[in-house]
Amino acid sequence: MKFHKLKIVLTALIGFSTVMGVWNIYQAFADPESLIDYKIVSQPNQLYIEPGEIKDIKIVIRNSSAAEIWDSKILRLGTIFTNNFTDRPSIWGMDGDNILPGWLSENRIAPAHDKDVDLFMTAEFYFLIKAPDKTGNYRETFRPVLEHEHWLTGNPIIINIQVGNIPEIEVQAAQAKEIVIYRHSQTGELKENGVVVATLPVSSGKSGYTTPAGNYTIMNHIKDAYSVEYELWMPNWMGLKNVRYGFLGYGIHGLPYWRINPNSPKFAGKDGQIFAGGRLYENNRLYEGYSHLGTPVSHGCVRFGIHESDALYAWADTGIPVTII
Structure with missing residues (x-):
């Protein structure tokens, strides 16, 4: 009798699911919520700060992982790009040449307390x-x-910061995405709807090869472009089309590299090593030095760091505006 009643109930439930076009039996059998490693307990969402002002920040997260205890010796708060590429260099952790308290580098922040974080416990970053x-x-x-x-x-930790008073005309003129290159400071800003989401060091044209100021758009993407004139490769190439004169031969790309014979005795067994001038040797490629970034040394193009250009290449859609000042 009990089995007969159960059979009727199950038949009714399955029949209802069939009518709805799905083969499941109510919420008891639904997939559980995806597990995440951490949850945000507290953070500043919106800040107002004056230019050059120093401000203290507190972020608290909870260990919500299935079984992982966080080792405080390796737990860090890392910077990311808005497209989830990791290790975005931040300009906010430096006071001149000095690293501000709490920061370990331009992309890492240490936890406030030197203790492991058990399940359901919190980690604090000051x-x-x-x-x-x-x-x-x-x-x-x-x-x-x-x-x-x-x-x-887990959800990215996002802090929106307004620095000083912003003219209304700048807010109204905001683009969905844009790149602004400042030749005087050798930096490039990535903007989303008028908000600066990354400020990165660049290298524009050296004396005699000055990168022309003007308004451009991204015209194409080539993962590895080759320069016959200079006999080098330009990773993450994005050609720049001047809005008035068209393509003038300039582009944005990562630090250029030369392809190296893997049997070369000079580089054998030295993958990942950095040579004089900050030149990285990796995957049979010898890159120009990181020391070039922040200094105008290119032949007219705008260079970004190796990893940073990977993130930029994925972020910058064809057609977005590029302003060179």
């Missing part, structure tokens, strides 16, 4: 930021990482 001198809307994006192991999953 650190200082210093606003740039340039007014505008900025966004800093973070994600926790267990160094040399893996990045933790």
